Amino acid sequence: MALMNHRNRQQPAVVPEPVRRIEAGPWAIELLPGAAYATRYVASQSAIGFAFDSQRGVHAIGSDRVRPFDAMPNGLAFVPAGCDVMSESPMGGEYLRVIRTDGIALAGEHAFNNRIDPQAIHLASRMRRALLNASVDDDWQTWALALAERTEGKDTLSLQGSITxxxxxxxxxxxxxxxxxxxxxxxxxxxxxxxxxxxxxxxxxxxxxxxxxxxxxxxxxxxxxxxxxxxxxxxxxxxxxxxxxxxxxxxxxxxxxxxxxxxxxxxxxxxxxxxxxxxxx
Incomplete structure (x- = not known):
């Protein structure tokens, strides 16, 4: 599962693209470049993630059972506050992370990833374009709220069909x-x-x-x-x-x-x- 919150990234041989981040009202937004990572934490706040690339590694989400994961490209993810998270990936992948920082909890009680949602894809791509252009004149709060709404009210399982x-x-x-x-x-x-x-x-x-x-x-x-x-x-x-x-x-x-x-x-x-x-x- 592609991860949200602190990434203790393994040091690559070269300097990766920088992490691009912005604070907009109650939202903290980061674009994480593709890089190897290893992380373990208890989520202090619920967080939304979006994997632009396919990612592979091992993780334990809300349990002590470590198992392999495959994160599909364009997959929407969610980690609730208080969830125990461990994740490692030798390659990682470009990843958008959105957290609400004013103490208001995001809807959702269960962690999920690999949810394919066309509106979430559009929103995440738009936010990535704005972050790569280092612009502060975009409607960040509207985009973040709209992306948060895509994590609500759906089955947490994605139907991958034949593309496993x-x-x-x-x-x-x-x-x-x-x-x-x-x-x-x-x-x-x-x-x-x-x-x-x-x-x-x-x-x-x-x-x-x-x-x-x-x-x-x-x-x-x-x-x-x-x-x-x-x-x-x-x-x-x-x-x-x-x-x-x-x-x-x-x-x-x-x-x-x-x-x-x-x-x-x-x-x-x-x-x-x-x-x-x-x-x-």
Whole structure:
């Protein structure tokens, strides 16, 4: 399960993208970059999370039983106040965390993750774009409240259908191995022993997005990692991630993230917190 609250991140060989955070009224909002993490805590406040990437590791949520987890991309998550949490992931994934800090409890008594909600996907993506652009002129309180409402009044179990955690892992490994070239839908479907039409429908049900859209997200994630971890030119990075050109990659960045690769690379070194940084969440 992708985690909310303090992450004691393992130190990578390179400096990761910065954590981007903002305080807006009673809300504290963070965008955590993809990185390995290990954490254990008792949640002092209930928290909402959103996993942009698939994540894998081990966790124990509300119990002392440690077991493997697979967090699906675009999965909404919730941890109630007082819940015991332990979680570790060797890779992690980009993650949005939203906490109400004024003592008013969020609705919900049970922890969950992997809930696919189209409105939550739209809200989380919009908040990520704003955080990457370091803007304080957005309607943060409205967005946070709307995202909190998506955690209420639903069954806490997600129906993944044919795209199980194991199949998602297999697909991720296949995509990551071939990101520097074209990847056809029918090839991905064959890998999972599904027809192309069924694969598209099942993938959308499990992740809230099309396989093509997910493939672009994986290319962008790889590009961001290379921008951070190497001195390669943006043109070299574009081709290494399967984009036709640097202009093609730039267009995808602006459309999905609201910022160009050059802007993100230049700004990541010295991104201050937006608004007032809380001392402890």
């Amino acid at each position: 955690g194991n199949r998602m892992r297999l697909l991720d490994e296949f995509i990551d191995a071939g990101l520097d070239g074209p990847l056809a839908l029918h090839t991905m479907a064959q890998l999972l022993e599904l027809s192309e039409g069924y694969f598209i429908r099942a993938f959308k049900q499990a992740t809230g997005k099309s396989p093509h859209s997910y493939l672009i997200d994986r290319r962008l994630a790889r590009a961001r990692a290379l921008m951070r971890d190497s001195r390669a030119s943006l043109a070299e990075i574009a081709f290494a991630c399967g984009f036709n050109s640097q202009a093609h990659m730039t267009s995808a960045f602006k459309q999905r993230l609201g910022v160009s690769p050059a802007q993100l690379r230049a700004g990541s070194r010295h991104i201050p917190a937006i608004g007032k940084k809380p001392n402890q969440w």
